[in-house]
Amino acid sequence: MGERRVIHAITPGDHFSPRTGSAVPTVVHLLADAAVRAGDARHGVILDRTTMSPRYEGVDLIEYDRAPGVTRSGQYLDAAVGRLGLQRPRVGRWFAPLADAVRGLPAADVLAHNAPILPRLLRGSGHRVSIYAHNQLFRTYGRREADRIVGEAAAVICVSEALADETRGLLPRAQRSKVAVVENPVDTFRFTPPEPRTADLRPVRVLYVGRMIPSKGPAVLARAAQAFGPDEAEFVFVGSHEFDPNAPATAYEREVRELARASRATATFLPFADRDALPALYRDADVLVVPSVWAEPSGLILGEGMASGLPIVASRTGGIPSVVGDVAVLVPPNDPDALAAALRDLIADPAERIRRSEAGLRRARQRDPEWAWTQLRALLDRL
Incomplete structure (x- = not known):
């Protein structure tokens, strides 16, 4: 798969552990494991060092110290700034330590999980950054802001065609071709059917x-x-x-x-x-x-x-x-x-x-x- 390594950027505060049921770390873990089994390079995962242990194995962890999160009022203020076509300053400061941890690494395919701000923060770094959308990320974005954000991304990867269709409808026409679908894997190693049960009388x-x-x-x-x-x-x-x-x-x-x-x-x-x-x-x-x-x-x-x-x-x-x-x-x-x-x-x-x-x-x-x-x-x- 070319020379570029894959690096997953997980939102600050989100975990990479089997102790959580969150979809993002589960999907990252399954994709990274499959890459190794296919003979491809180990994936990297950029992770807030304060998050839950034990971590999934089979990846190269790159840890950082996260900045304070964005308050609810801060999110509203950021959205107002974003609609003017400017970068959302509070979420930018929240993601800055993550971007700093990525910037000095060799050029890679960076998958920004639920992090549409990351392509802009990594502009000029040599990395190719794709937005990986597990949920609808653009409902609070005006067309001007969405055009700027997606314009700096290599792709917007959605986990279902339904999500991709909705995302295309929220983006300017010029950016819609960047939307692609990669459906989530099924963990067929951990989850398997039971042995046949003898008939019982329970409901x-x-x-x-x-x-x-x-x-x-x-x-x-x-x-x-x-x-x-x-x-x-x-x-x-x-x-x-x-x-x-x-x-x-x-x-x-x-x-x-x-x-x-x-x-x-x-x-x-x-x-x-x-x-x-x-x-x-x-x-x-x-x-x-x-x-x-x-x-x-x-x-x-x-x-x-x-x-x-x-x-x-x-x-x-x-x-x-x-x-x-x-x-x-x-x-x-x-x-x-x-x-x-x-x-x-x-x-x-x-x-x-x-x-x-x-x-x-x-x-x-x-x-x-x-x-x-x-x-x-x-x-x-x-x-």
Whole structure:
């Protein structure tokens, strides 16, 4: 892949550890590992030295001391400055130590994960900088600012076609050709299906994994659970407000629990589980539900569920359909009745659950880390 090394720039404060469920470090880890298996050079990761340990192995870590973060009021002020076509000063100061850590390195392909300011900060450094968008980054950008930001980037890499389409719509016409898609890898090493279970009499176990926040939709599943009796299904909710199993429950989490308790079916709530604990939780389940109410750009949990052999019911929104194809049952977002009906159909049809499980396994194996790295490497070679 040419002579340029790949360096991942992770947002200050974000982690690079299996102890967190955050998408960015997980994707970086999977891509970097796949590169090594393919015989390509080890990737570098620029990382705030105060972040969580242990770190993923298999990369060259370049650490720096981060600057103070940007307050909410500072973000609003920066956005106002940006709309005048100027550089956002506060976020610039926040990213300056990261840019300084990169600037002196040999010329590389720098992937700025959720960091649209980095191409400008590294201007003239010899690095080729691409913006790697895991979420929509340009909603607060006017066309003039977006033109300047993207004009200095080699590419804008989006994790789904849905996110890419939305991004193109927010950019000036002259910059839209820089938008490309590299879909997220599925961790087919960590997540695998269980050994065949002997028949048991327990109800079908329905699993939710994710942060306990409104956009992820756990309340929608809790309301859907009210349609089931104790012999039909049991519901397991895994997650906390943040990536911390000891975090106190928020008012929203308490609301979700109250909604679930109104069901006659059993509902169990477990706190955030790190990546080492997740595979066993998937293997103990029978159906995975991803009830997002926002336009989820991709959703790593979908791939993990498919790789674990779980049939999936998910919201038809954002990049979810492109991840699951025709494998999952898709329902309208924020519609507990439609979700309950889809679950009832799956619960009543074990053969359909097996069919979707097998189809999901095939799709997961087609979207493994090697597949994703091949996409990314080909894109970087074209730049």
